[in-house]
Amino acid sequence: ELKVEQNPLFLSMQEGKNYTIYCNYSTTSDRLYWYRQDPGKSLESLFVLLSNGAVKQEGRLMASLDTKARLSTLHITAAVHDLSATYFCAVKETSGSRLTFGEGTQLTVNP
Amino acid sequence: DSGVTQTPKHLITATGQRVTLRCSPRSGDLSVYWYQQSLDQGLQFLIQYYNGEERAKGNILERFSAQQFPDLHSELNLSSLELGDSALYFCASSEGANREQYFGPGTRLTVT
Numbered sequence: 526e527l528k529v530e531q532n533p534l535f536l537s538m539q540e541g542k543n544y545t546i547y548c549n550y551s552t553t554s555d556r557l558y559w560y561r562q563d564p565g566k567s568l569e570s571l572f573v574l575l576s577n578g579a580v581k582q583e584g585r586l587m588a589s590l591d592t593k594a595r596l597s598t599l600h601i602t603a604a605v606h607d608l609s610a611t612y613f614c615a616v617k618e619t620s621g622s623r624l625t626f627g628e629g630t631q632l633t634v635n636p
Numbered sequence: 637d638s639g640v641t642q643t644p645k646h647l648i649t650a651t652g653q654r655v656t657l658r659c660s661p662r663s664g665d666l667s668v669y670w671y672q673q674s675l676d677q678g679l680q681f682l683i684q685y686y687n688g689e690e691r692a693k694g695n696i697l698e699r700f701s702a703q704q705f706p707d708l709h710s711e712l713n714l715s716s717l718e719l720g721d722s723a724l725y726f727c728a729s730s731e732g733a734n735r736e737q738y739f740g741p742g743t744r745l746t747v748t
Contacts, residue, residue: 555734558736560739565724565744566741566742567638567726567739567740567741567742568726568739570736570738570739573736613679615679617734621692622667622669622684622691622692622730622733622734622737623669623681623684623692623694624669624671624681624737625681626678626679626680628678629678629679
């Protein structure tokens, strides 16, 4: 059974600082997603990572994938308050279409 | 706006009751997925349909059932509701079985 673990689960940052969220998964996968969720809202797709070594950047967020280590990272650069949200990684197994989600990282950026 | 619609947005009901959640996928998407988000279990996959056929099942209780209709909309039926069924239920759709899933706004179910 595929297991997905994120850490940290809670992250409180100062504005302007950098930090990284980690996502480990237990079996082979052919794609990994990062989502953002604001309280009570739906999931907003941030990145889709398809291959080993993939790196994608959007604004202050950068995601990478190491399929050999079964590890993805979401790096936050110079955090701003608007980035406060819960971030999920989700892994799709090579066979099948279901997504298995990590526990989520609740990010709070303080002024 | 993902293009996936879900109704109702909120539902409050009593234990033992039965409810139906509805999902309309994006135009052209054949696959529909249901996920449950609760404080206890996190976000978990329930069931997938593709062009009217059940394709995959996850941690879906026997009290729950789903179907996808010829017009591709889907319904999730929850019966004999318990307090622990209170959750946010998301529907997602994708063009094909291995394409990106787009999530609807969710239905918040509260069982009292």
